[in-house]
Amino acid sequence: MDVFEGLNKEQAEAVRTVNGPLLILAGAGSGKTRVLTCRTAYLIKECGVNPFNILAITFTNKAAAEMRSRIDNMVGFGSEGIWVSTFHSMCVRILRRYIDRLGFDNSFSIYDADDQKTVMKEVAKRLEINTKELPERAILASVSHYKDELVSVEEAEREALEDFTLRDTVKAYRLYQETLKKNNALDFDDLLVKTVQLFRSCPEVLDSYRDRFRYIMVDEYQDTNTAQFELVSLLAGKHGNICVVGDDDQSIYKFRGANIRNILDFERVYENACVIRLEQNYRSTQNILDAANAVISNNRGRKEKSLWSDRGRGSGIRLRYCDNAYDEADYVVDSIKRKRSLAGSDFRDFAVLFRTNAQSRILEEKFVMSGIPYTVVGGVNFYARREIKDLLAYLKTIDNARDDVAVKRIINVPRRGIGAVTVNKLEKYALDNSLTFFEALKEADKAGVGKAALKLKAFVELIMGLREELVNGSVADLLDRVLDETGYIEGMDAADDIDLKTRSENIEELINKAAAFDEENEGADTAEDLPGASARSVLSRFLEEVALVADIDNTDDNDNRVLLMTLHSAKGLEFPCVFITGMEEGIFPGFGALQSEDEMELEEERRLCYVGITRAKDELSLSCARARMVRGETHYHAASRFIAEIPEKLFQDGTGQASGRARINRQAAGALPSSGPSLPYYNVKPALMGKPYGTADGQDRQRVRSLKLIPRGSDLKKGPEEIDYAEGDRVSHIKFGTGTVQSIVKGVRDYEVTVDFDTAGVRKMLAGFAKLKKM
């Protein structure tokens, strides 16, 4: 197969340019993944490069998986030698092998935002920092920025000599790092920092990776931070074959430390760099592209480019002005319904985008009412849910009891009568004797905790007993044992039945994921590609995999559902029909960006808008609401300036109505008779609109409040679980297979069912949780 087949001139050139630094400025939808895939194939097939020598770095696991499968299809045999991974998982892989050289144990655990906060809280307490003046999250933000910029504790301390206000922050930075080290843990930022540190301090390690990764490709380069830039530079430092792909107009992660200069200055840093622009868009209609171009052209300091398409004009952009967020949600739901019945679209053809996660709730409620299947991407990551984190903390403790955060999390979950007083005593004992928290537990009788010693002993024995279970090697089995022996399900203090059910479903989902992992890893060799690697337990690898998944990674393209997500999450995706909601000053662009002195913030919002618009293939719909609840208060916003930046002629006016912009004004004035002078809705400063006129639809709010928690991503089954089997019936279980029901006992919250499985033996489980099927 010809690797150049179907490529345009610029794409082909990008594929052919394999030596030296290359910057591909790839506009949205310009086929960059295709170029990267073909380029990889070209390297292997035409240039005789060993797949082993190629590294491709992407932003999300989902993007990595997609690139992997496309490369596999194109290259076939041998493609598995290519490293395709995210920055973070690449770093983990390297650190698992070599981090002992920095004084960490290779079995380090990875802390998420939640764990970070726990640690920082402790740090603040020990340093007696007033968290009213300096909240933990502010310290954590500073720490994260230091790390993004590769500023070490020592350097930060030097800086703090000049700036008195930084003193507490820097003191906390130091103690935070020391605590992490003691816990043998790294946070997300550390993964990058420590890898850079490793490369800088161990030239022979760096050298081995330089020789391995002779050809490097980095996707979404505009979103790299300084640490990532340094990492890539180090790796490419010898062979210099570095190809970066990105679009400065799609740089939307500045808040997270992304340094747009990395892409803007690429040509200056790599003097002999070749630059190729991909401007032909294969995704959207010209109308959509014109809108995107018009909006983004208001930004300064960008690399000039202009997308074009040969797909034709397409239909006009739709614009809807709504009274409030409920009307807006109705509009979205109705549009989807109508479009589906008229054009026979699938649910998966639609995406609804918004600026902040908080906006998803109302949309979700309307989707539930209408029965349209949907998935909310983002929000609370699956692995960040309380019950999941609890169980993972058990697994971590079983795997590596050095992680104090995990141990403390579960020591009294479910309730064992071990309270704060006891924990404090143990903490002090551990600190005084330089022990880990778990080691202190083992010596509880010496720590002067009185009667609690017995309970602690039982807890230690529980963990030790579960650790025995490890040898059997199945994570799913281990999880079952944990649930069984701790009585976790019975001990859950859920607010209500729906909550309980949601959590049970999440737990089941975790077991399913574990079972899938077990299956994939059956008999897998733990030794990796270099000799001398210590074999790591299945459990460790499971925990590692789970630590680095984003919510977007879990979305299944085969599901026929409408996707609801933030504009950020939508990056890299495309849909035939896209709704961008909440197009209001103060929402999008957000309040912070409007207030900020820094004009760059508004430009970032604009780029975000550009990203949103360019997700649409055929149809784009923008909507805004006159009144919206923000944090329990009704706010009145003007329509977003981004709407005004789109030329009127691109809006739909097929029905003989006034064109888009005029329509806004008309509706704004007409919607509320009492609204006084019919101000044009643009350029109305929020301050002028502070006084509410008319109530913002109290009825609607009441109606939805009763709906409450909706299990995300789960089918919209309703009603309580009913048991359709009786004692003596044959049933099947998703994991244990078939068996015979021995007894059914009504428990506190649910039926407790005992089943004698044909292969898995006798098991006791809760009916609502086990989901047994009658045969």
Added chain:
DNA sequence: CTTTCTATGCTTTTT
């Protein structure tokens, strides 16, 4: 030690 009540603050955006 646990439960219940009250106050606070949160909203950008995520690997």
Added chain:
DNA sequence: GCATAGAAAG
């Protein structure tokens, strides 16, 4: 408006 954290009561 909601979730969380901390205080107070049991």
